[in-house]
Amino acid sequence: MALLEVHDLNVSFPTNDGLVQAVRGLSFSVDAGKTLGIVGESGSGKSVSTQTIMGLTRGARISGQAMFRGKDLLTTNEHDLRAIRGAQIAMIFQDPLSSLHPYYRVGWQIVEMIRAHEPGTSKGAARNRAVELLGLVGIPQPAQRIDDFPHQFSGGMRQRAMIAMAMALNPAVLVADEPTTALDVTVQAQVLRVIEKLQADFGTAVILITHDLGVIAEVADDVIVMYAGRVMEASTRDTIFYDNHHPYTEGLLRSLPGYGGDRARLQPIPGQPPSLINPPRGCPFNPRCPYVMERCKLETPSLDIVFGDSQHSSACWLSHTREERVAIRAQVVGEPVAS
Amino acid sequence: MTTESILSLTDVVKHFPVQSGGVRRSRDVVHAVDGVSLDVRRGETLGLVGETGCGKSTLARCVTRLFDLTSGRVEFEGRDISRLKARQLRPLRREMQMIFQDPYGSLNPKRRVGSIIGDPFAIHGLASGAERKRKVQEVMELVGLNPEHFNRFPAEFSGGQRQRIGVARAIALKPKLIVCDEPVSALDVSIQAQVLNLLSDLQKQLGLTYIFISHDLSVVRHVSDRVALMYLGKIVELSPSEALYEHPRHPYANALLSAVPRPDPRAAATRERIILVGDVPSPIHPPSGCRFHPRCPKAQQRCSDEEPLLVARDGDEATHATACHFPVDSPEELAGTWVAASADADVVGAAAVDDVGVTPPTELTERGRI
Numbered sequence: 016m017a018l019l020e021v022h023d024l025n026v027s028f029p030t031n032d033g034l035v036q037a038v039r040g041l042s043f044s045v046d047a048g049k050t051l052g053i054v055g056e057s058g059s060g061k062s063v064s065t066q067t068i069m070g071l072t073r074g075a076r077i078s079g080q081a082m083f084r085g086k087d088l089l090t091t092n093e094h095d096l097r098a099i100r101g102a103q104i105a106m107i108f109q110d111p112l113s114s115l116h117p118y119y120r121v122g123w124q125i126v127e128m129i130r131a132h133e134p135g136t137s138k139g140a141a142r143n144r145a146v147e148l149l150g151l152v153g154i155p156q157p158a159q160r161i162d163d164f165p166h167q168f169s170g171g172m173r174q175r176a177m178i179a180m181a182m183a184l185n186p187a188v189l190v191a192d193e194p195t196t197a198l199d200v201t202v203q204a205q206v207l208r209v210i211e212k213l214q215a216d217f218g219t220a221v222i223l224i225t226h227d228l229g230v231i232a233e234v235a236d237d238v239i240v241m242y243a244g245r246v247m248e249a250s251t252r253d254t255i256f257y258d259n260h261h262p263y264t265e266g267l268l269r270s271l272p273g274y275g276g277d278r279a280r281l282q283p284i285p286g287q288p289p290s291l292i293n294p295p296r297g298c299p300f301n302p303r304c305p306y307v308m309e310r311c312k313l314e315t316p317s318l319d320i321v322f323g324d325s326q327h328s329s330a331c332w333l334s335h336t337r338e339e340r341v342a343i344r345a346q347v348v349g350e351p352v353a354s
Numbered sequence: 355m356t357t358e359s360i361l362s363l364t365d366v367v368k369h370f371p372v373q374s375g376g377v378r379r380s381r382d383v384v385h386a387v388d389g390v391s392l393d394v395r396r397g398e399t400l401g402l403v404g405e406t407g408c409g410k411s412t413l414a415r416c417v418t419r420l421f422d423l424t425s426g427r428v429e430f431e432g433r434d435i436s437r438l439k440a441r442q443l444r445p446l447r448r449e450m451q452m453i454f455q456d457p458y459g460s461l462n463p464k465r466r467v468g469s470i471i472g473d474p475f476a477i478h479g480l481a482s483g484a485e486r487k488r489k490v491q492e493v494m495e496l497v498g499l500n501p502e503h504f505n506r507f508p509a510e511f512s513g514g515q516r517q518r519i520g521v522a523r524a525i526a527l528k529p530k531l532i533v534c535d536e537p538v539s540a541l542d543v544s545i546q547a548q549v550l551n552l553l554s555d556l557q558k559q560l561g562l563t564y565i566f567i568s569h570d571l572s573v574v575r576h577v578s579d580r581v582a583l584m585y586l587g588k589i590v591e592l593s594p595s596e597a598l599y600e601h602p603r604h605p606y607a608n609a610l611l612s613a614v615p616r617p618d619p620r621a622a623a624t625r626e627r628i629i630l631v632g633d634v635p636s637p638i639h640p641p642s643g644c645r646f647h648p649r650c651p652k653a654q655q656r657c658s659d660e661e662p663l664l665v666a667r668d669g670d671e672a673t674h675a676t677a678c679h680f681p682v683d684s685p686e687e688l689a690g691t692w693v694a695a696s697a698d699a700d701v702v703g704a705a706a707v708d709d710v711g712v713t714p715p716t717e718l719t720e721r722g723r724i
Contacts (some may be wrong), residue, residue, distance in 0.1 A: 056542035080503075155632075169633040170406070199405035199569065201630045226542065229572075229615030233622045252619050270547035271617055272576035280554075281576070283547030287512050301451060328597040 017044035018220050019104075019188050021066075024079035024089075026060070026067045026204050030185050033292040034076075037063040039244040041079075042318075045188065048214065050221040052235030052252070054228060054267075060244040061224045065190045070096045071104060083188070102132040105181035109193035112302055115165040122146075122161030125180050148179040152209050171202035175209060189214075192224045207234055232256060237326075240264050243299035246318055248294035250327040260321045260329035260340055263300045265348075266307055290342065298331070305347050306333055357679060360531055360563050361394040361417065366426035366436075368409075368416050372638060373684035385637045386412040388587035389426075391423040391664075394531070399557065399564040401578030401595065403571060405610075407634060409587040410567050414533045417444055417565065418450055424604050430531070448478055451524035455536035467519055468504035469656035474526040489526070490493065496559075497522045497552060515546035525556060533565045550577060555572040565703075571614050575599050580673075586637055586645040589664055601688060603667055603674070603681035606646045612689035644678065652680045 026038040038060040045051045055061045066072050068081045068088055081088040083104065088096065095245065108114045116124060124143040127331075130136050136144075142161070149157035152175040165173055174194060181189055191210065195203035211234060214221055217289060231238055238255040240248045240263065248261035259265055266284040268274060274282065286303040289295050295302055301311040308331050318328045321335040334340050367390075369383040387409040391621050402410045415421045417428060419435060428436040435446060438504045446612050454460040461470055471490045475481040481489050491501035497518045510518055517537060524532050534553065538546040554577065556562060568574050574581060574595075581598050583591045583606070589603040609628040616622060630649050635641055641648050647657040664677040680690060 130389065171633060200571070200613045200615075201405065201610060202633070203615070204627060204629050205631075207615075227615065228543070228617035230358060232617045233615045233620040256617065256619050267543060268617065270544045271615075272547075272550070272572045278576060281547035281551050284544035285548075287514065287545075288542075 018047050018083070019222075020044040020080075020082045021064075021068065022080040022082070024064060024067065024081065024250055025077065026072060027076045028072075028074065028290075029076065033162045035073075036290060036294060037244050037295075038067070040318075041244075041246055043239055043246075043249065045220040045222060047187065047220050048218040049236045050214065050223055050234055052220065052231040052238045053224045053241060054226065055229050055241035056288060058243070059241040061241050062192050064241075065106075065192060065222060065224060066164070069104060069190070074137065088336060098132070101128065101181075101186075102184040103186050103189065104188040105184070105186040106190045106192065107177045107181050107194050109173070109196050111170065111177045111197070112165065114177055115173060119164055120162050120164055121176050122149075122166065125149075125161075125176075128180055129183050144183065145179070148183055148196055149176065151174070151182075151213070152179045153205065154179075157235065158205055165167075169202075169260055170198055171205060174198060174202075174206050178206070178209055178213070182217070182219075185217055186219060188220045188222065190222045190224070193226070194223070196225070196227070196229065203230075210234070228256075228267065240267070244291060245292055245299055246330060247300065248327075248329045248331075249318065254324070254327050258327075258337075260327070260333070260335075261300075261331050262304045262306050262333070265344075266303070266305075306343065308332060360396040360431060361565075362429040363390055363392045363417070364427040364429075366390045366416055366428060367412065367424045368421060369424045382638050382695075385587050385640050387416060388640070390584075390587075390589055392582060392589065394563060394565060396530075396563055397557075397561060398579040399447075399566050399577050401574035401581040402565060402567045402584065403569065403574050403581060404568060404584035406635060407586075407637065408584040409637075410584050411535055413584070414535050414565060414567055418452055419446075420452075420531055422651050426509060444478075448474075448527045450531045451529040451532050453517075453520050453524045453532060453534045453537045455539050457513050457520055457540060460520055461516060463508055466505050466507060467499075467511070470508070470519060470627070471522045471526060474523065478527065480527070493522045493526050496525070496556070498548075502625065512545075513541055514548055516550050517541060521549070521552065521556070525560065525562075528560060529562070531563045531565070533543040533567070535567045537566075537571070539568065539570065546573070553577070554582070571599075571611065572616070580643050583610070584638050586644060588677065590646065590677045591675070592664060593676075594671075595672045597671065601681075601682075603676040604646075604678045605652050605680075605682055607676075608682050608689055609651075610685065612637050623690075628689045641678070652682075654680065 022042050024038055024041040028035045028037060041064050043051065053061045063072060067075060067077055077089055079089060122145050123144060123181065125136065125148065126141040129141040129144060146161055147304045149161060154160050154172055154175055168176060195206050198206060213219060225231060235252045238250065238252050239246055242263050247263045248259060255264060269282040270284055272281060284303050289299055297313050298311045298316055301307050316330045316332045318330040319335065321327055321329045322337045333343060366387055368387040370386055372382040372384060372596060390413055400721040404410045416423055420564050423436050427434055427437065468490050471493055472486050475486045475489060486669045491504060494501045499515060541549060542580050566574065566577050578595045581588045581593065581595045585606050591598060591602065591607045598607060599611065602611055609630050612626065632649055635648060643660055644662050647653040662677045662679045664675045665672055666672050667676050667681045
């Protein structure tokens with residue numbers, strides 16, 4: 016039984032221009048100790064979906080189910096949700112500077128968080144735990160730095176402090192929404208390593224949201240590829256990179272610099288992502304898809320198992336057998352294999 | 355490509371005074387760019403890479419004279435432009451243009467696209483009325499925008515299209531040199547590839563020279579003929595791009611390249627990563643000697659005493675210069691080179707990912723497989 020199981024999540028926002036359909040029919044599950052990567056471009060609905068599960072999307076129209084420890088988070092009342100949020104499911108965000116309060120010392124913010132969820136803890140004990148946590152995430156001299164203000168920390172240290180705070184109550188699930196996007200690569204490597212270590216030590220399930228396929232390749236176990244609010248393809252990491260089925264996944268990988276050898280001409284996906292107010296009829300990717308067929312413009316494909324692999328599903332009308340998919344790839348884009 | 359240089363920098367220095375409140379004025383300065391010498395050859399793309407705060411954007415603004423230099427010399431086509439006044443610089447601006455990172459912030463939201471792209475013609479008094487409109491539409495067509503969208507506002511375009519507007523404005527007067535400051539960093543990958551292809555097409559058509567600034571090492575590798583890597587205001591390695599990516603000599607280059615996540619799980623599982631400890635030191639009081647020495651795994655006494663020169667080291671081509679006393683010289687030291695690593699990686703596995711074994715970084719650097 017998965018730790019967190021989301022079923023048929025739909026999220027939309029009423030706006031003056033119409034209803035923005037941010038997430039349409041998202042289902043996924045995460046197990047303890049595993050990392051689920053959610054990858055997609057801007058506006059694909061990857062952040063909105065996890066924020067909705069955490070009860071952070073006010074004013075949205077929501078349907079579906081998000082089962083966590085026998086409770087549906089989407090119907091849980093605000094009071095009960097507060098006990099879960101932060102303690103059992105923690106989040107870290109892209110920008111650590113705006114997630115920390117600039118007027119309060121870093122240590123104070125961690126202590127407050129611990130004591131809010133565990134009112135019995137004394138200030139001293141909570142502070143000791145905060146020092147320990149800061150040490151754990153690799154802040155040098157944590158006993159001194161705990162009294163610093165956020166502006167006295169560098170970007171990487173702030174993100175570590177956020178991780179320390181998120182891990183303070185030993186959550187079962189950690190949602191990391193673009194945790195390293197604002198950081199330089201050397202710092203990114205440090206932060207990813209801290210998350211991996213904590214995950215290994217505490218068996219935390221991690222949901223990692225990113226647009227960076229490189230980060231996914233390094234840390235994810237399973238991957239969901241989202242486009243225009245829908246899941247296009249879901250599978251284990253290596254399948255997504257080397258044996259993918261969906262043309263969007265293929266297009267994303269092809270458009271990366273370095274694909275097809277040094278300085279080879281890049282192969283972008285033509286066109287623009289669709290409007291979420293009037294998404295195209297049928298498959299949302301059909302206007303940009305090199306394989307587009309008549310059917311794609313009329314009927315929306317469901318997420319079905321492909322290549323006979325029960326862990327691999329794709330929402331695409333192309334043949335679900337590997338041989339035929341490979342053959343049509345050779346025909347359309349002139350390459351027999353994905354990688 | 356000829357080897358004639360279009361732009362030549364000699365010992366360029368840019369310091370910013372630190373503004374501090376209170377009665378006592380601080381004499382501290384931020385050493386943003388500290389002695390950079392560099393030639394840019396006509397027709398090439400020179401990549402300028404480095405982490406946040408290394409001075410790459412400041413250097414770009416010194417080159418285009420958006421900043422005055424603290425000292426040093428910038429020569430454009432053999433002419434010293436480092437002391438020219440604003441009015442004297444104006445004719446030069448036709449030859450040298452910039453493309454900026456943020457396609458939202460760099461376009462005036464209240465002006466129509468046609469008039470934004472028409473600005474260069476208006477400023478330099480080159481065309482007006484119907485002729486200007488015709489020229490603007492030509493340029494729009496060249497960068498892949500629909501010329502009929504002449505009267506639209508920037509808000510009506512997507513991020514990628516806005517970046518095309520920025521490109522159109524830069525190439526309008528057929529400049530010789532374009533400084534691209536993180537031109538694709540704000541774009542999604544599928545759109546990023548469109549803009550990179552556009553830049554490369556324009557370079558061929560118009561014979562442009564690019565200085566291409568980015569923190570994204572795979573993008574820089576893709577576009578650059580040569581790459582200059584900066585750290586704390588100085589160039590630490592300058593070389594043809596293949597040489598830098600395949601056998602970096604500076605320990606910082608080695609660590610940086612190994613830290614870049616690559617979209618290839620098989621390579622990621624087998625490759626070694628060097629995790630640098632700590633952060634980039636303050637550019638107000640940069641370390642003595644080699645600025646990388648406090649974080650360098652190979653640092654010795656000499657590194658803190660004596661600043662290494664940017665020269666070709668033993669065994670390198672003359673074109674591959676490294677500012678390091680003890681450059682990376684054995685293949686064992688090289689971590690995660692960028693030679694197609696997946697070819698010989700037949701072992702794949704989640705096992706390699708589980709095998710983390712990380713401790714909070716206590717040693718200077720830790721090396722290990724992830």
